[in-house]
Amino acid sequence: MATTTATVSISSGDLQPGNNLSINASSTLMKTGLTTGMELMEMGNAEVAKDYEAQLFSDGPATDNGAYWIYICNNSTDDTYYIEYKVHETTIGALYAGDWMFVPYNASDADAEIEVKALNGTNKIEYAMFKTAWTLPAAEA
């Protein structure tokens, strides 16, 4: 099964005098439990107009127990543009121009859909979902 590695590095040279910040964390994307694997990537880009609330990732069925991760980046270049992101109507944070996020995602939770809303301007976003358990739907009769 495929091995996919996610790495985040966070650095700063001026946060604390004489103490450069350098965080490096790496994680292999696992199926539920500790089995290596990633079976599907969904990715795309979209424009989200001011005040438009879009569902970026829908919640899955309760049997959808794979491990998932989502990536969202606001590719807008105007630094006054931003989007809020929500998990099931709960606003968690805002992505300003250039900001990105990478978090796990509870697809099997019926209250876990991911929504975004542009608060200023028409924001250009890119997004991806990484799934580790995916069964192709049955062909229609």
Add this chain to the structure above:
Amino acid sequence: MATLTPTLTLNSADATSDTVNFSVTDSLNVTGDVVSLSRVALSTSDLTLFASASYSRSYVYLKNTDSSIAMDIDFGTTASFNLAAGEFAFFPWHGSQNILAVADSGTPVLEYALWEA
């Protein structure tokens, strides 16, 4: 004002025939409080990691350092995600709900940091 530079990289040589090699970076202004890189052992009772009353818009880094036990990260009472063994997350946070952490079992150690924008 300090500058924080987060970079995300995703790599896979065998997910598909087309190698996954993806990287994105950002430059963030830090003007408020900083919670330096820290670790805490969780339990199966909720721990308030960051109280909404204490922070405004911030950037949060979390990593489950345990090799087998997962943990839930909750935002107030309605929204959550599950951080499996070894996984990390980096995300902006409004500071409008508390961030709580609870272990699925045992006492896994959560690594965390916060930078207020």
